Amino acid sequence: MLSWWKNLNRAITTVIQGLWVTLRVWKSTYDPNRKTFTEHFEYPELPAQVAPRYRGFHRFDVTTCIGCDQCAKACPVDCIYIGKERVENGKGFRLTHFTIDYTKCMFCALCIEPCPVDCIFMGGTLDLSSYSRDGALVDYSRLPIDVAWGRATLNPTAVAESKAVLRPVHGGPSEQTG
Template identity: 60%
Template sequence: MYAWLRNVIRAISTLASGMYVTLWYFVQTYRRRTFTSHFAYPENPIPIRPRYRGFHRFDLTACIGCDKCARACPVDCIYIEKEKAVAPAKGFIVTGFAIDYTKCMFCSLCVDPCPADCLYMGSNHDISCYTRDGCIVDFAKLPLTVAWGQDTLNPTAIHESKKVSLPVWTKSGSSTNKT
């Protein structure tokens, strides 16, 4: 009898605590203000946390084309194209460094193995595009300030990069600089 009563009380208290959580969130939806009452987006940027993982920043000048980032990527969405540098220069010329943002999950696993510290997660979270092709960003074809990691990635720069067939810059001594 006592065991039965204890089970009934426990069932009622469990149900009540579950319903309390549901009701609490139900009330919050009426107390919470709209998104636009907090932020004037897109006129003003939305504040982000210091360790936010947004679209990458990449420094084409420092990349040595070692492929470590591409090998570390769990979804294989980094595509590197490179050519052997002409002597006396050593190493590789990176002619393409594309990331497919339809596949990228912003895990940051590509950042840590980079020996040249030229790839890291940026703070930008908005790259709107109308086609899937717009989500494939070739950092070697971006305008110099973006390709060198000085400016953040933006839809205009990505759009312009689609018109470029050659890398925007190659290391001096191995080939002619292009702008």
């Protein structure tokens, strides 16, 4: 019986705490000059501010990646798909695709740690939504470098355009002409 009352007390307390946060944020949007509640951020015209350690969609440098698969092996939900082929002249591999399935990704950042060349990080981008599951499959090798590296927004339009490109953006000179 005592634990029932404790659980009830905890439920009521946490609900009140949650509502208090909502009320506080709602109140902070009040603009006394305009005497109205207004938008807190100018999103989507300007990017929404996020905390420095926010885990958003990844930042990925396709030009540095060596295709070692360490990130894919570390991923607990197996949502990183890496395609690669041996380079013809020299050592190593060249990426043919580097896809993250954001229907499965849980933004745990475990893929970041093992990368030996520091070419993948959690980024600050939060605005990727789509009407189909296909839109949540992001092939970073087909995104413009600035978008993949988080300097430009990773939005549904950029992702959709990347799917129209037939070859990876970093496919070497011979691949770009096809």
